[in-house]
Amino acid sequence: MDYLIPILLFVGLGLLAGVLLTVFSRVFAVEQDERAVQIREVLPGANCGACGYAGCDAYAEVVAGGARTNACIPGGDAVSRKVSAIMGTAFEDVVEQAAAVRCNGSCGVTGTRFAYAGEMSCAACSRLYGGQGSCPSGCIGLGDCVKVCPFGAIAVKDGVAVVDRSRCTGCGLCAAACPKGLIEVFDATQKVEVLCSSVLPARATMAACKAGCIGCKKCERACPSGAIHVQNNHAAIDHSKCTGCGICAEGCPTHCIQIL
C-alpha cells in the first residue's frame, strides 16, 4: 500500500492533466485559416515589408482573406505562382524591383571635408554638418543600408555602397535607411542609371568629386529615345522611356552613367 497510493496519485494527476489539456485545446481552439499557414510557408520569411504589410505573417493572412497574390517582391514570380496555386486564383506576374545607389564617388575620386570619429552610422554622421564627405549629396559609406538588408545584397566597396543585383530583391529597406536618400528602387529590367545625385553647379560638383554629374547635356543629346533630361544641373533617366541601349553611358565624360 505504501507504494500503491503515491503511484495512483501521480497517475491520476497525470491523467487529469492530459484530459484537461485535451479538453482545453479542443474547446478553446483558435481557428486559423489553413491556407494562411500554407502561404506563410512558401513566403521567403524575411519580414521585409515590401508587400506593404507588417511582415510575412500579416501578408499571409490578408492573402488568405483575398488580397492580391503578387505583392511579395522578394519572392518574385516563383512565390507568386505558389501562392496563387494555394489560393486557386490565376497567376499574376510580380513586377520585380531592384535597388541602385545613385553615387559612385569612391575613395579615389572624392575626398573628405573633416575626419569623422563618432558613431559608425550614416544617420549619425549625416547629422554632423551633412557628413564628412566633400560632396554634400554623396554616399557616406558607413553602411546603414548594409545593416538593414535582409538578403546581404548591398556592400560598401571603396567608400561607396554598391547593390549586388543578383541578390537584390527590391524590398526597399535600404532606400528607407539611407539618410541621403541616394538609393532608388525601380523596375529590375532597367539597367541604365545615373550614379550621382549631385545638384550642385558643374564647377562645385567637379571640385567635390571627379565622378559626379556636371549637367553637360551630352547624354540628353545622345539619347535616341529622349529618356534623359538634365534638370537642376543633373541628368535624370525616365525609366518608362529608357530602352537600355547604353549610348548615354558611352559618351558620359565623368562616367557617372553606368550600365548596372
Next chain:
Amino acid sequence: MTEMLAILFSAILVDNFVLSKFMGICPFIGVSKKTSSAFGMSVAVTFVMVMSTLLTWPINAYILVPADGSHDYGYLRTLTFILVIALFVQLVEILIKKFLPPLYKALGIYLPLITTNCAVLGVTILNIDSGYDLGQSLVNALGAGLGFMVALLMFSGVRERIERADVPKMFKGVPAALVAAGIVAASFAGFGGLVENLFG
C-alpha cells in the same frame, strides 16, 4: 504586516532569485538583450510564479503532506510541482491565445520558456521548505517575480551598453554578459543585512 514586507523585500533584494540564488539564469542571459522583451518575460514569470504558488501550496498541504500526519509523500513534491506548473502554463497559453490575442503576441513566446523554468519551481519548493503559510508564500512568490524583473531590467540596460562597447573579440557576446552578470550579482551582495535591520 511587517513580516510580509520583510518577506517581500527580502525576496526582491537580498535573496534575489537570479542574482543571489542563481536560479533562472537561462532567461536572464537569453531574454535580457532588449529591455522591452525583458519586461514582457518578467511580467509573465511573476504571473506564473504567483499562480503556481497558489496551486502548489494547497496540493502540498492537503494531498502530499496533510496536517494530520496520515502520510508523507514529500518526496513526490518536485515531480508533482513540475507537472502542475507545466499544466497550468499550457492552459493559460491556450486561454490567452483564444481570448487575448494581443497579450498572446506579447507574452506567448515566453510562456513555453517558463514551463520548465527552475526559478518558478524553485519558488514553490522554497516556500514549502521555509514553512510559509499560503499568504506568506504568495508574497514571497510576488517578491521573487519582482526581483526577477528588477534583475532582468537592470541587466538588460547593462547588456544594451555592452553591445555598443568595444569589447575584446574573445569576450564578445555571452562571455562579456556572464562577466557583467557576476559584477551585478556582487553588487547585490551589498543588500545583505538590509531587511533584518529595516524590519527586524
